[in-house]
Amino acid sequence: MILDPLQQLGRAGISFFERLGRGNMFLLQTIAGVPALLWRPGLVIKQMYSVGVLTLLIILVSGLFVGMVLGLQGYNTLSDFGAEESLGVAVALALVRELGPVVTALLFAGRAGSALTAEIGLMKATEQLSGMEMMAVDPMRRVVAPRFLAGFLSMPLLAAIFSAVGVYGGFFVGVGLLGVDEGAYWSQMQASVDLHDDIYNGVIKSIVFGFVAAWIAVFEGYDTVPTSEGVSRATTRTVVHTALAVLGLDFVLTALMFGD
Amino acid sequence: MQQQTPLVQVRNLVFARGERVIFDGIDLDIARGSVTAIMGPSGTGKTTLLKLIGGQLFPQTGSIVVDGENVDKLGIKDLYKLRQRMGMMFQSGALLTDLSVFENVAFPIREHTDLPETLVRDLVLMKLQAVGLRGAAGMMPNELSGGMARRVAMARAIALDPMMVMYDEPFTGQDPISMGIVVKLIHELNTALGLTSIVVSHDVQETAAIADYIYLLSGGKVVDQGTPDSLWESASEWSQQFLNGEPDGPVAFHYPAPEFRDDLVGGGQHT
Secondary structure, three states, rough: OOOOOHHHHHHHHHHHHHHHHHHHHHHHHHHHHHHHHHHHHHHHHHHHHHHOOHHHHHHHHHHHHHHHHHHHHHHHHHHHHOOOOHHHHHHHHHHHHHHHHHHHHHHHHHHHHHHHHHHHHHHHOOOHHHHHOOOOOOHHHHHHHHHHHHHHHHHHHHHHHHHHHHHHHHHHHHHHHHHOOHHHHHHHHHHHHOHHHHHHHHHEEEEEEHHHHHHHHHHHHOOOOHHHHHHHOOOOOOOOHHHHHHHEEEEEEHHHHOOO | OOOOOOEEEEEEEEEEEEEEEEEEEEEEEEEEOOOEEOOOOOOOOHHHHHHHHHOOOOOEEEEEOOOOOHHHOOHOOOHHHOOOOEEEOOOOOOOOOOHHHHHHHHEEEEHOOOOOOHHHHHHHHHHHHHHOHHHHHHOOHHHOOOHHHHHHHHHHHOOOOOOEEEOOOOOOOHHHHHHHHHHHHHHHHHHOOEEEEEEEEEOHHHHHOOOOOOEEEEEOOOEEOHHHHHHOOOOHHHHHHHHHOOOOOOOOOOOOOOOOOOOHHHHOOOO
């Protein structure tokens, strides 16, 4: 009786590590399937359309609004110190270093990651994956690898678009509505945003997030319990786990890149 | 010589899922060119047997030899090569829902050959014509009835001209007409294409009509086997109950329970 909670804890621990191991084995198998896609780029392009292009709208709209909010908040704070000319720098740094990669990854998990999980999970539940295996087609190569690669490649591009649109959002509010000098907005940004320290680090973040988000989405789909309930749980797990992983990794990466 | 050995030989097959033993030492032979039926009540692992033959599951002990190759000992490459010579029709059809009927049948051809588009088209149309669905080539899987989906799955199973086709519960949940069509197709395709067919089913009449040989499975064992005619004459009570669909017999009507009187009077707890 007293040992029950302890047993449960142990069981939960074992199942956690077992899943982690399965996830890693799965990742190796997925990556092994990637080189073969060089000969069949059509498979990846099709997935990049559904994973990347169809996510564009939410990225554009969110990027614009996030940029506008940054413009407004930044202006309020900076004007207290008479430094509203630096608005461009503040908006651009916030976007390329943090908000671009992080918010894009969160939106990606909600829009594309969940769809990937549900699609693969339903393919499993309706025996489509099993059917492929019996047709001597490896679903890891045919279904999982192209989706993983498409997610991995799309994320940095989406994050870049998010940041670019955000900079314009800040511009509309700061320069257009609040009267910050246009030249100062751009020139200060150009002078203070460093290609290596800021842009590259932001891109590295979005590459890491893309890798993790795509991995979680395809793994949860493939590892689904093949029932309606299983698919719904897996979809939820994709969004939750991706969000946690991205935010946790963001702290680690930020500490490594900017922690000195 | 090759022609005389059975296409599939299962020897002393033992397979368990966790604690539950599904097959407890079964032996089967599937003769070349025949339609062999595997029958038994729901939950006896008939589908599992097909997955074992197709190498999607592996037995704990025993061997499964398909066309001279030991399925559970093959490497992944050889297994996939062997699977190209096997077709399988799943109970649900398992069509790829994002592809049209035409593309579904073309799928294995495109994946495994480099044939020019015109030839792929001709092949697919021939297969669809064989199952009577050439007119449905442009439809999507969600527009098909259950019976049509199974016929498309059949066309896909024979797309690469396999040596053997496995049918998983092909008759379940069909109206009499589509049932009749499926029965006729399994028989005709087997003869016309020189296939070997394995039909897993619990529909006695339909299966008996086309099977050359029947294995009856229950409780992880082969309980009876023979040609349909010989099975009707079988002395086994179990076979008689199964084939005639009698509600009580060796397979009791009541699930094991304590004495009814004790249960009523004693007010025992249902936990």
